[in-house]
Amino acid sequence: MFEQFGDAYENRHEYAKAWKKRTGGKVVGFLCSYAPEEILYAAGVLPVRLFGAQKSSDLVEKHLASNIACSFCRDCLGQALEGEYAYLDGVVQGQTCLHTGEVFWIMEKHLPLEFTYFLSVPHSTQNKGRFEYLAKEYEDFTSALAKWVGKPITNQDLDMGIEAYNNNRRLIRQIFEYRKKDDPLVTGAEALDVALSAQIMDRREHNAMMEAVLKDLPGRKMDRETGTRLIIIGSVNTDREFMRLVEEGLDLPATIVIDDTCTGIRYNFNDVTPQEDRLLAISIRYNHRPPCPNKDWPKRRRMPFINHLVKEYNAEVAVLFNQKFCQPHQLDNVFIEEKLKEQGMTTLRLEFDIRMPKGQIRTRLEAMLETTMDII
Numbered sequence: 036m037f038e039q040f041g042d043a044y045e046n047r048h049e050y051a052k053a054w055k056k057r058t059g060g061k062v063v064g065f066l067c068s069y070a071p072e073e074i075l076y077a078a079g080v081l082p083v084r085l086f087g088a089q090k091s092s093d094l095v096e097k098h099l100a101s102n103i104a105c106s107f108c109r110d111c112l113g114q115a116l117e118g119e120y121a122y123l124d125g126v127v128q129g130q131t132c133l134h135t136g137e138v139f140w141i142m143e144k145h146l147p148l149e150f151t152y153f154l155s156v157p158h159s160t161q162n163k164g165r166f167e168y169l170a171k172e173y174e175d176f177t178s179a180l181a182k183w184v185g186k187p188i189t190n191q192d193l194d195m196g197i198e199a200y201n202n203n204r205r206l207i208r209q210i211f212e213y214r215k216k217d218d219p220l221v222t223g224a225e226a227l228d229v230a231l232s233a234q235i236m237d238r239r240e241h242n243a244m245m246e247a248v249l250k251d252l253p254g255r256k257m258d259r260e261t262g263t264r265l266i267i268i269g270s271v272n273t274d275r276e277f278m279r280l281v282e283e284g285l286d287l288p289a290t291i292v293i294d295d296t297c298t299g300i301r302y303n304f305n306d307v308t309p310q311e312d313r314l315l316a317i318s319i320r321y322n323h324r325p326p327c328p329n330k331d332w333p334k335r336r337r338m339p340f341i342n343h344l345v346k347e348y349n350a351e352v353a354v355l356f357n358q359k360f361c362q363p364h365q366l367d368n369v370f371i372e373e374k375l376k377e378q379g380m381t382t383l384r385l386e387f388d389i390r391m392p393k394g395q396i397r398t399r400l401e402a403m404l405e406t407t408m409d410i411i
Contacts, residue, residue, distance in 0.1 A: 036248055036255065037221075040228040041275070047235040051083050052122050054237060061124040061149075061184065066111065066139060068297045069129030069156045073307065073317055074177055076238065077196035078184050082127075084234035085111045085120065086273050091389050092117055098141050104134040105361040106388045107271050112138045115146060125150030125183070127176075129321075130158075131329045132363055150183045152176055160322040160330045169318035177314065193313040199238040201306040206245040207233060208303060213252055214292045215348050220255045223265070223291025224278035230299050231273060262288025263407055266350035268295045268341060268371060270357045270364040277391055281354075285397065287404040293348040295341050301325045328363035337367070338374055345380070352407050354400075356385040381407045 043050060051062050063075055064085045072082040087110025094116040095109050104112070114120060125148050128139035136153070143151040154172055157165045181188045210229055213220040233241050265281065272294065281289050295301055307320040325340045344350065353375050357364035372382045383403045385396060 036251065037225040037228055039244060040225070040232040043232040043236055043241075044228055044275075047083070047086070047232075048119055048122070050236060051081065054081055055122060062122055063125040063127055063150065064115075064120060064123045065127045065129070066108075066135040067129050067131045068302045069131055069321055070127050070154065071129070071173055071176070071317055071321065073193065073196040073200050074173060074180065074188070074314075075127065075196075076199060077192040078180050078186075078188050079192075080125075080180075080184065081237060083123070085115070085126075086231070086235075087111045087389070088114055088119070089274070089276075089389055089391070090114070098145075099137070102360065104137055105132075105270070105358040107273070107358040107361070108134040108138045110389050112141060115142055120146075123148060125152075127152045127154065129154045130156045131327060132361075134361070150180075152179060156330075157322070158330070159332055160326055161332070161334055161336075165322050166315060166318050169322060170312065170315040173314040173318060190313055193317075194309070197307045197309060197313065197317070199242070202242050203233055203238045203245075204303040204306055206242055206249065208300075209249055210245060210252070211293070211300065211303075218257060218261050219290055219292055220252060220257060222259075222278075222282050223267070223294070224275060224282055226291075227272065227275060227278050227294075227299065230303065231275075234298070234302075260288040261290045263290070263404055264292045264349055264351045265289055265354055266293050266295065266341075266345055266348065266352070267291055267354045267356065269355055269368060270296065270361045272296045272298050272356075274387060274391060276393070277387070277396070280393065280397060281400060285401055285404065287401060287408070289352075289400075289404060292350055293344050295325070295337070295344060297327055300344065301327070301340075328367035331367070335370075338371060341371065341375075342378075345375075352381045352383070352403065354383050354385060356387055359386055359388045 055062050060079050060081055062081045062083055064083050066085050075082040087107055092113030095113045126142050154176055157168055177188050210221055281291055304325050305323055307316050310316045326336055331337050355368040355372055375382050
C-alpha cells in the first residue's frame with residue numbers, strides 16, 4: 036500500500052528527469068520549507084526539495100570546514116556538487132538558518148543554474164507587518180520567476196497552485212489521522228515516506244496516489260504490536276533507516292505516532308486560506324505555520340504545538356534529535372526537553388550525522404524503552 040511512496044522517494048532523481056522530459060517544464064530545487072512552492076508550481080515549475088543521500092563527499096571540504104554547516108546541509112551540498120542534481124534549472128532559498136543559506140550561495144556560484152533567488156523570509160514570524168512584508172517579497176519573486184519562464188503568472192495560475200498544495204497537505208493530514216488509533220494503521224516509517232515523496236513529486240500526481248490509499252486504509256489489518264508510542268521532535272528528518280530501526284529493529288515494540296519536524300507535520304499542518312490577494316494569502320500561511328527554532332520568537336509557539344501533538348496522538352515518549360552542528364535545534368531541544376520532563380514525559384536526545392551509528396542508537400533506544408515500561 037505504501038511502498039509506492041518509498042519507491043518514489045528512492046528514485047526521486049529519475050522521477051524529476053522523467054517529469055521534465057514528459058512535460059518540457061523546468062525543475063527548481065529548494066533547501067528550506069519556507070520556499071513558496073505554490074508560486075513555483077503556478078509558473079509550471081516542479082519544486083523539488085533538496086535531500087541528501089546519507090553519503091559524504093570530498094568535494095564539500097573545498098567549500099566548508101569540517102565543523103561548519105549541519106550534516107544534512109553538507110550532505111545536500113555534496114549530492115549537488117557530485118552531479119546528482121544536474122537536472123535542476125534553478126534553486127530557490129527561503130531565508131532560515133545560516134547553514135542552508137550558505138549552501139544556497141555555494142550552489143549559486145558553482146552550479147550551472149539558469150535561475151537562483153534568495154527570499155528574505157522574516158526572522159520573526161510574529162512581528163507587526165510580517166504578512167505585508169513577505170507578500171511584497173513574493174511579488175518581487177513572482178515577477179522574476181515570470182520573466183524567467185517567459186510568461187505571466189496569473190491569479191488563475193496561483194489558484195491552481197494553492198489548490199494543489201492545500202489538497203496535498205489535507206490528504207497527508209488525513210493519512211496521519213490513522214496514526215492516532217490505539218493500534219495505528221500507519222507506521223511512522225510509512226508516514227515519512229508519504230511526506231518525503233510529496234516534496235519531490237508533482238503534487239497532483241501525489242494527491243491521486245494518496246486518494247487511492249485512503250480508499251483502502253480504513254480496512255487495513257496490521258500484523259504488528261504498537262508498543263510504546265513515540266513522538267520525534269527536531270530538525271529535518273529524512274532518515275528512513277532510523278524510522279525502520281525504531282519500529283522493526285528493536286527487542287521491544289515501538290511506534291512513531293507523530294513528529295514535529297519540517298519534513299513532517301510541521302510542514303503540512305496548515306493551508307493557504309484563499310482571498311483576493313493571493314500572494315498575501317500565501318504569506319499568511321507561511322507566517323502562521325508551526326515555526327522552526329529560527330522563527331520562534333519573541334513568543335515561544337513551538338512548545339504549545341508540541342503539547343498539542345502529544346495529546347492528540349497519545350504519545351508516551353519523546354525522542355528529540357538534531358542533525359550534527361544544527362545549532363538552532365541543539366539549543367531549542369534543551370528547552371523543549373526540560374518542559375517535557377516537567378510534565379512527566381520520558382525523553383531521549385539523539386544527534387544524527389550523515390551516517391547513522393546504528394548499534395549505538397539501538398542500545399540507547401532499547402534502554403529508554405525498558406525504563407519507560409517500568410513507568411507507564
